[in-house]
Amino acid sequence: MSKEAPDFSGIKAAAARLAGVAAATPLLENAELNDLAGGRVLLKCETLQHRASFKFRGAYNKIAQLSAEERRRGVLAWSSGNHAQGVAAAGKLLGAPTVIVMPKDAPAIKVERVAADGAEIVRYDRRLEDREAIGRRIAADRGLSIAPPYDDPDIIEGQGTLAMEAVAQARAVDAAFDAFIVPCGGGGMSAGCALALEALSPATQMWIAEPEHYDESWASIAAGKKIRADISRPTLCDAIATPTPGDLPFAVMRRLVRGGASVSDGDVKGAIAFAFRYLKLVVEPGGAAALAAVLSGKIETKGKTVGVVLSGGNIDGALFAEILASHG
């Protein structure tokens, strides 16, 4: 709950905390993808992280820094699903009971995994209710610590460890990122990765990929002030359909992010089908946004070495099957 800004020393401390706890996810390369991109694409596969998204990193880094007494009382989070799973899994490992505020339309696969980790789930209507208000009220009533999804230095620093890892893994295959592209919702991972790259690979251009209608982070960076998306618009990318970037992420992103791309539901479906067919990886819509930006040509990759984060893989079977049928 500290209010100081995230920084690289915090990312290094987070990496030490996560060593042997988080999965060191592979950095994969695929010939067909390189051919299409006309360059070298290195995929940081957070789909293969615990609970199939990068969110475990930040959640564990947050909860591990609570006092024993705070952990005993418990941790609350609001989330469309991936942060929820990360918090529930990290809480279970660290002995902290967890309460998760989740939208009623969250994918079933995400709700079930949170429940399986023993979290208490509170549902709300994403279009009518304010999840943060609901969460803060319950946390105050019950003395719970809050693990926010992105607007928190510990969370941002935890997510940044994935870029730190990726830079070392790229070096091991004689590569250096000209650009690093991440799916962006509230900006926690984007900010953490940007800070890690600033320190470890300053020549790398940091890019964010957002869903159409929810591209408020890049719009905010361009405008120099926070802009809100109209959250009544539908999107497949539940994981990153945020109304506006967090304050802490925005402060980092406006300084360090060099470009943004908006991807349509069609772009994202194409990327999911490509990942099935050629990469043999299961990627969820929000998790495929950066790959979709590359495959749709919205970010120039010709002759470049590009890091692309596949940030999550929690997609219901029915939707996956539908995408294979329409984009197979």
Place this chain on the structure above:
Amino acid sequence: MSKEAPDFSGIKAAAARLAGVAAATPLLENAELNDLAGGRVLLKCETLQHRASFKFRGAYNKIAQLSAEERRRGVLAWSSGNHAQGVAAAGKLLGAPTVIVMPKDAPAIKVERVAADGAEIVRYDRRLEDREAIGRRIAADRGLSIAPPYDDPDIIEGQGTLAMEAVAQARAVDAAFDAFIVPCGGGGMSAGCALALEALSPATQMWIAEPEHYDESWASIAAGKKIRADISRPTLCDAIATPTPGDLPFAVMRRLVRGGASVSDGDVKGAIAFAFRYLKLVVEPGGAAALAAVLSGKIETKGKTVGVVLSGGNIDGALFAEILASHG
């Protein structure tokens, strides 16, 4: 075409040939899978190899040892699809034209990828015609070298590199395999892995997993002589539906394989759905046989550290969708 037996020094030479050419596929671990197995399961993900199966290893190791003149004339292979893709991809890299004899009922995804690598494809009827006879006749007529799918020391040694890699990767996470389980068709990978493990990890028990009705390798080992399967029976596992083990693989397997398990189509579908849901990996039926043996409890894993090879990921979207619908 040499007739000597495969051995560990050949596997080491193959590993040197493949360094920087084949993918060093990740060895992954998953909490849900460990919980179900009651032990530690380390997944060697050859689904993430070039053309999504281990077959590239043996094919490249074979073609790289041909003379320049032999490579110029070209290489022929018969295969239900994965070996075909490995040979076509390795031939393309090494400048050798390729001719592939493939069954008419091979999965479309496999046929298309072979064609995309520029191979000439000859189709045959798997139930009525002898692919090996067709292949040998064409090879003789046109002066082509043959890259057999498994009954060849160079092929076996190439496949064995995956176990060599896996032992080193396991050590890096403080693990040693009590058992190592591989999907088994003609026995090329099984034999190569058994030889690598004999040299590098002699305490590891080598197991093979085969499809119901096509479990002739374990039956042959148990009987001490080669037994033929009735190939008229249907199976989902096209990649490993072989009538009998190869001579060279059988000689190695009867000495080194300690156990065998038969998995049903239902077991395999369950494993594919599990890999989708928890591992976020796309695995094809034959490639999932070893995982299916673990998940169905046909191989005891309690308290053990077990290596499991996911050997291929080339499955058509329609079949994958059908499996998600019935086992989701």
